[in-house]
Amino acid sequence: MPVNWESLFADRTERMHASDIREILKVTAMPDVISLAGGLPAPEVFPVEEFSLAFERVLAEQGRVALQYSASEGYGPLRELLAERLGRFGTRCAADNILITNGSQQALDLIGKVFLNPGDRVLIEKPSYLGAIQAFDSYQAEYAIVPMDEDGMVTSDLDDVLARERPKLIYALPNFQNPSGRTMSLQRRTQLVEAARRHNVPIVEDDPYGELRYEGRDLPSLKSLDFDDLVIGLGTFSKILAPGLRLAWMVLPDALYEMFVLSKQPADLHTSTIAQMATYEVCKDGFVDRLDALEAYFPPSARWTKAEGGLFVWAELPDGIDTRELLIEAVAQKVAFVPGQSFYADRTGQNTMRLNFSNVTPDRLKLGIERLGGAIERRLAATPARR
Ligand code: PMP
Numbered sequence: 001m002p003v004n005w006e007s008l009f010a011d012r013t014e015r016m017h018a019s020d021i022r023e024i025l026k027v028t029a030m031p032d033v034i035s036l037a038g039g040l041p042a043p044e045v046f047p048v049e050e051f052s053l054a055f056e057r058v059l060a061e062q063g064r065v066a067l068q069y070s071a072s073e074g075y076g077p078l079r080e081l082l083a084e085r086l087g088r089f090g091t092r093c094a095a096d097n098i099l100i101t102n103g104s105q106q107a108l109d110l111i112g113k114v115f116l117n118p119g120d121r122v123l124i125e126k127p128s129y130l131g132a133i134q135a136f137d138s139y140q141a142e143y144a145i146v147p148m149d150e151d152g153m154v155t156s157d158l159d160d161v162l163a164r165e166r167p168k169l170i171y172a173l174p175n176f177q178n179p180s181g182r183t184m185s186l187q188r189r190t191q192l193v194e195a196a197r198r199h200n201v202p203i204v205e206d207d208p209y210g211e212l213r214y215e216g217r218d219l220p221s222l223k224s225l226d227f228d229d230l231v232i233g234l235g236t237f238s239k240i241l242a243p244g245l246r247l248a249w250m251v252l253p254d255a256l257y258e259m260f261v262l263s264k265q266p267a268d269l270h271t272s273t274i275a276q277m278a279t280y281e282v283c284k285d286g287f288v289d290r291l292d293a294l295e296a297y298f299p300p301s302a303r304w305t306k307a308e309g310g311l312f313v314w315a316e317l318p319d320g321i322d323t324r325e326l327l328i329e330a331v332a333q334k335v336a337f338v339p340g341q342s343f344y345a346d347r348t349g350q351n352t353m354r355l356n357f358s359n360v361t362p363d364r365l366k367l368g369i370e371r372l373g374g375a376i377e378r379r380l381a382a383t384p385a386r387r
């Protein structure tokens with residue numbers, strides 16, 4: 001008798017399943033399909049030369065350290081550099097508050113591991129980042145879901161929601177949210193931090209896109225508005241240098257630091273020594289500060305979007321259009337996007353979609369949008385009663 005593997009799986013695997021959307025999106029790897037589906041930065045701007053030199057130098061000068069096991073906390077000089085840099089952006093922290101992780105995705109997983117018992121609630125935005133929902137799902141989380149508008153998470157009912165749902169954590173994406181591209185206003189940020197303080201609920205502030213602002217003014221981070229050590233900050237090199245590094249950081253309150261180091265150790269012992277050392281080499285002379293995100297990431301023809309930064313535009317179509325069905329038609333027309341439903345922890349949002357504009361040339365972006373427009377028109381025509 002073959003082993004019935006499923007009968008052996010732990011309860012926590014119940015909500016781990018492959019999405020059918022991924023199957024459809026596999027075809028988007030074909031060169032003639034214009035994919036607005038990914039979340040990938042533009043590869044032309046990866047600092048290949050800088051990393052080539054940095055790896056060479058690290059191996060020549062400190063090769064035996066770079067290829068050795070190293071501290072779970074992360075590479076000291078890189079943590080120092082991050083603390084200094086975050087300080088310039090208003091986040092008060094020391095190197096001792098910084099834990100280097102394998103991408104922010106690992107940080108989300110560690111947060112689930114440290115805080116969530118099965119059934120514990122996480123307060124999240126509607127919609128929210130799919131990877132976070134997947135991470136929290138794997139710890140059998142439940143959700144308190146808060147609506148958004150153009151100013152980000154709606155905070156007017158937060159006190160009620162926090163009192164009623166008693167979430168363990170608040171997960172917030174204040175800058176150029178994935179998937180909606182929205183940014184939380186200063187007033188909302190202040191209201192969120194104050195409500196969290198009144199109810200003593202920690203906030204996880206996930207901010208991969210804050211530095212990809214193309215226009216307008218930077219807004220203070222939640223961490224910089226927090227004087228009670230209630231905010232855990234997440235940042236990553238994925239969108240400012242390159243995602244293949246798998247290098248990110250957590251800014252942790254003193255009282256949490258040791259527990260997060262302990263949660264990382266059994267996962268991977270530490271993040272790649274050589275990747276951290278080479279990244280430090282690349283960053284130490286201010287390279288990241290010289291990056292011109294505007295030219296690097298934002299195709300000039302994409303002005304049709306209202307996003308002031310990030311990688312995504314969010315679209316809501318008329319009720320009755322199911323973007324999962326639309327995707328099948330769109331792929332036939334050789335353009336792809338991500339249906340929005342997966343970003344809703346409550347599985348609503350059937351009429352929404354996320355478009356990525358950073359990984360195609362301006363010309364192809366335009367052509368893709370044109371094809372998509374055609375597909376939407378046809379679906380609308382096919383569902384006249386609900387139009
Ligand atoms: N958080 C958000 C909101 C993201 O969009 C992403 C990447 N798409 C991540 C976390 C994970 O980033 P990484 O693991 O590459 O640092």
